[in-house]
Amino acid sequence: MKIFLDTANISEIRRAAEAGLIDGVTTNPTLLARASGGKDAKEIFKEIAEIVDGPVSAEVVGLDAETMLSEGQRLAELHPNIVIKVPLTEDGLKACRQFRAEGIGVNVTLCFSPLQALLAAKAGATFISPFVGRLDDIAADGMQLISQIRQIYDNYGMETEILVASIRHPQHVVESALMGADCSTIPPKVLWQLAKHPLTDKGIDAFLEDWKTLGQDL
Secondary structure, eight states: EEEEEEOOHHHHHHHHHHHHHHHHEEOOOHHHHHOOTTTHHHHHHHHHHOOOOEEEEEOOOOHHHHHHHHHHHHHHOTTTTEEEEEEEEEEHHHHHHHHTTTTTOOEEEESSSSSHHHHHTTOOSSSEEEEEHHHHHTTOHHHHHHHHHHHHHHTTTTTOOEEEEOOOSSHHHHHHHTTSSSEEEHHHHHHHHOOHHHHHHHHHHHHHHHHHHHHOOO
């Protein structure tokens, strides 16, 4: 499963990229607002795309298809790694179809139902982003949605990649991988939690204590 980092924080992206842990980055207006520090959003996208050798999702903010296309075409010109992020609305699907006809990758976001995911695939989406955490927040089963989309896409050989979004904890990542999701986009805090386990820490402490008894240097 591909791992994307869900942030616009340059230092976190660089840290994860240098560790070889991520295959791409997703951003949204909220993440940009937190990380911009007054920098122009387009410059942030370009910087991220230079760091990460993989798709970088940049979201349009227009709500009609014509505005989405205009904004998305400008974003796509910034760097070959840029993928345009559009909302799962009728206009978003129209824009998706046109972007794909122009050879521009599209991440259709804010997906909350299997039927929405089916329509996104019909529109040619490169990625579909189901928001599992937000479904969990309203007492629905976010991971069931991933299972349903996986089955539908497999039933019909649909090539749209399932990009699990709104991940809140490591168990979401485990279940995504077990269900066969193509990608998951993970906040930095959760990404670093994936490498942690108390038994690993305990084992390291024990090994170091035993090494001290040897009184040697490597």
